[in-house]
Amino acid sequence: MTILSLTSIQKSFGDQTVLKGVDFTVNSGEVHALLGANGAGKSTLMKILSGDYEKDGGSITLNQKEQYFKTPADAKEAGIEMVVQEVDTALVPSLSIAENVTMNAFITGPAFFSWRKRNKRAEELLQRVGLKLDPSLPLSQCSLAEKQLVLIAKALSREISFIILDEPTAALSTKEADHLFSVLRDLQKQGVGIIYISHRLPEVMELSTKITVLKDGFVTLHKDTSSCSSEEIVRAMLGNELVELLN
Ligand code: ADP
Ligand code: MG
Ligand code: MG
Numbered sequence: 659m660t661i662l663s664l665t666s667i668q669k670s671f672g673d674q675t676v677l678k679g680v681d682f683t684v685n686s687g688e689v690h691a692l693l694g695a696n697g698a699g700k701s702t703l704m705k706i707l708s709g710d711y712e713k714d715g716g717s718i719t720l721n722q723k724e725q726y727f728k729t730p731a732d733a734k735e736a737g738i739e740m741v742v743q744e745v746d747t748a749l750v751p752s753l754s755i756a757e758n759v760t761m762n763a764f765i766t767g768p769a770f771f772s773w774r775k776r777n778k779r780a781e782e783l784l785q786r787v788g789l790k791l792d793p794s795l796p797l798s799q800c801s802l803a804e805k806q807l808v809l810i811a812k813a814l815s816r817e818i819s820f821i822i823l824d825e826p827t828a829a830l831s832t833k834e835a836d837h838l839f840s841v842l843r844d845l846q847k848q849g850v851g852i853i854y855i856s857h858r859l860p861e862v863m864e865l866s867t868k869i870t871v872l873k874d875g876f877v878t879l880h881k882d883t884s885s886c887s888s889e890e891i892v893r894a895m896l897g898n899e900l901v902e903l904l905n
Pocket of ligand 3: 701
């Protein structure tokens with residue numbers, strides 16, 4: 659069943675047209691990988707879905723209902739959580755790890771939240787992503803990999819129907835990435851839709867069930883992962899001419 663469809667999405671920045679008419683659908687139970695060379699527009703497409711950017715044209719349908727996201731809050735309300743590539747912009751370094759992780763609950767939940775409760779909740783969420791950290795420490799003491807995982811823990815702090823992860827393993831070790839994949843597989847079992855942006859072909863082949871490739875403002879591949887070869891994906895990402903040149 660289709661749970662999300664983006665149709666003819668267009669987006670320009672000044673006179674640069676990044677998305678020229680992108681169609682993208684996600685079915686329930688999918689881990690959907692979004693690929694493309696650097697600058698292909700992957701983050702832009704996902705930021706339209708998360709309400710960070712406004713589209714110039716096209717439509718977004720979620721569970722058969724057309725959506726008009728004007729702000730990230732609109733997308734959050736529809737159950738869409740975005741784990742951005744720019745990790746530092748989404749966290750507050752002067753707050754504790756616990757305060758960062760439980761920020762969603764703190765904003766939308768009860769006004770009073772004891773530090774004890776908050777630390778306990780944060781510990782549970784950190785454990786889920788495989789982090790063993792004292793939640794009362796300031797976030798500024800975290801490494802980049804730890805911050806990435808803190809941001810994912812934050813995304814898991816509320817009920818979500820959709821999660822978008824933008825190059826989440828860029829700063830992670832193999833062990834940390836493996837743990838993240840097990841978390842994502844659990845979410846998949848719970849019926850959460852997952853869109854996963856990555857440059858790393860081996861992990862995409864391992865984790866995803868569906869692949870969409872963007873190039874020059876259009877989708878150049880949209881297929882079940884099991885029926886894709888790596889070469890086919892690289893051709894869709896780079897174009898035949900460049901692939902021939904490299905060979
Ligand atoms: P990708 O995530 O595939 O690497 P992006 O979506 O980040 O690509 O960027 C696609 C193009 O859009 C790039 O040329 C980038 O410079 C441009 N772009 C993205 N966001 C903005 C913005 N806020 N203002 C101007 N140009 C932008
Ligand atoms: Mg990029
Ligand atoms: Mg990007």
